[in-house]
Amino acid sequence: MIKTDELRGIIAKNGLSQADVASKIGITPKTFYEKMKIGVFGSDEIQIMIDELNITDPASIFFAKE
Numbered sequence: 850m851i852k853t854d855e856l857r858g859i860i861a862k863n864g865l866s867q868a869d870v871a872s873k874i875g876i877t878p879k880t881f882y883e884k885m886k887i888g889v890f891g892s893d894e895i896q897i898m899i900d901e902l903n904i905t906d907p908a909s910i911f912f913a914k915e
Contacts, residue, residue, distance in 0.1 A: 851888040852913045859902050859910070873901050 871881035874894045
C-alpha cells in the first residue's frame with residue numbers, strides 16, 4: 850500500500866504538480882489520479898518517481914504496511 854499523502858507532500862516539496870509527475874512517468878494525469886486513489890503503481894513508475902523526486906526512503910512510502 851502506498852502512502853499517498855506522503856507522496857503528495859514530496860511532489861509538492863519538489864515544486865511539481867501531480868500532472869507533472871504523471872508526465873514524467875509517461876501516463877495521463879487522469880490515470881495518475883486513479884492510481885493514487887487505489888494506491889497502486891507499477892515498479893517502473895515507482896522507480897521513476899524515486900529518481901525524479903529524490904526520494905531517500907522509498908520503502909516507507911511505496912511499500913508501507915497498513
